[in-house]
Amino acid sequence: MHSNACEPRRACATATGRSRCRCAAALLVTAACALPAAAPANAARQACAGAAGVPGTAGGAALRRALYCLINAERARQGLRALRRSRRLAGAAGRQASDMVMRGYFDHERAGWTLHGRLRAAGWSGGLAAETIAWGCGRLGVPRAVLDGWLASPPHRQIVLGPFSRAGVGLAIGSPGPLGCSAAGTWVLDVGGR
Numbered sequence: 001m002h003s004n005a006c007e008p009r010r011a012c013a014t015a016t017g018r019s020r021c022r023c024a025a026a027l028l029v030t031a032a033c034a035l036p037a038a039a040p041a042n043a044a045r046q047a048c049a050g051a052a053g054v055p056g057t058a059g060g061a062a063l064r065r066a067l068y069c070l071i072n073a074e075r076a077r078q079g080l081r082a083l084r085r086s087r088r089l090a091g092a093a094g095r096q097a098s099d100m101v102m103r104g105y106f107d108h109e110r111a112g113w114t115l116h117g118r119l120r121a122a123g124w125s126g127g128l129a130a131e132t133i134a135w136g137c138g139r140l141g142v143p144r145a146v147l148d149g150w151l152a153s154p155p156h157r158q159i160v161l162g163p164f165s166r167a168g169v170g171l172a173i174g175s176p177g178p179l180g181c182s183a184a185g186t187w188v189l190d191v192g193g194r
Contacts, residue, residue, distance in 0.1 A: 048073060051144040055185025056173045064090075064169045067143035067187065071160055071167065074151065078161055083191065089129075089168025092122040093188040096131070097172035101186050106135065106176040119190070126166060129192035132159045137181035146187050164191035 050058060050066035072082040096118060100106055108115055108131055115131050134146045150156035170188040175181065 048143070052139075052142050054138060054183045055141045055171065056183040060171050060173065063143055063185070064171050067146060067171075067189075068167065068169050070143055070147045071189070074147065075161060080161060081165065083164060083167035086124070086126075086166040086168050086192070088122045088124045089119070089166055089190040089192055090170065091168065092118045092124065093131070093168045093170030093190040094172075095122075095170070096133070096190075097170035097186045097188045100133070100135075100176040100188075101172040101174040104177050106133070106186075108133065115190075119192070124192060126193040128164070128194060129190060130159045130162065130164070131191075132156045132189045133187065135176055135184060135186040137175065137179060137184045141183065141185035141187075146185075150189075159189070159191060162191065163194055165193040167191045 048066050048069035050062040051070055053059075053063050053066060055063060068083075068085065075082060092115075096108075096115075099110075099113065103110065115129070119129055132150055134149055135141065136145060136149075139145060147160070150160050168190045170190070172186045173184070174186060175184040176186050
């Protein structure tokens with residue numbers, strides 16, 4: 001499956017109330033890849049508890065809070081408003097992360113399962129929405145490494161730092177395919193609203 005394990009796979013989805021369009025995004029992080037050292041950009045990022053927690057060894061709720069904290073710290077550093085938590089977006093993001101691990105794929109959609117459909121099923125009606133996904137093994141799946149990977153990719157960066165007001169973070173322990181790693185995490189960030 002991985003001819004070049006360090007080559008990013010790209011796929012991101014954007015949805016509006018009526019239509020869905022796709023854009024390039026979604027970072028595949030594997031144990032074979034080496035990400036740049038995760039040096040925190042500022043004191044706010046350093047203060048995010050659990051930012052270096054490894055999926056499978058740290059609690060999922062703590063890891064999701066850490067990624068959410070890191071995202072908002074980066075947004076503050078860029079002079080942007082913090083994203084408020086949305087239970088609906090978090091529910092959609094969590095279902096997508098679990099579905100990818102359970103069914104063994106890494107993408108925003110599968111037959112009968114679209115971002116727009118997931119958001120509608122979760123009760124989201126906040127207009128524009130977007131999603132970015134990632135998975136990693138061990139230290140490459142920790143919240144800080146996931147955010148650093150997204151920020152290093154222009155399409156992901158646009159979503160993380162985009163004109164959104166709400167966010168939901170999903171995490172499923174495990175990889176979206178066969179991988180000899182017991183500490184993998186599959187991440188989904190759903191953002192929406194203006």
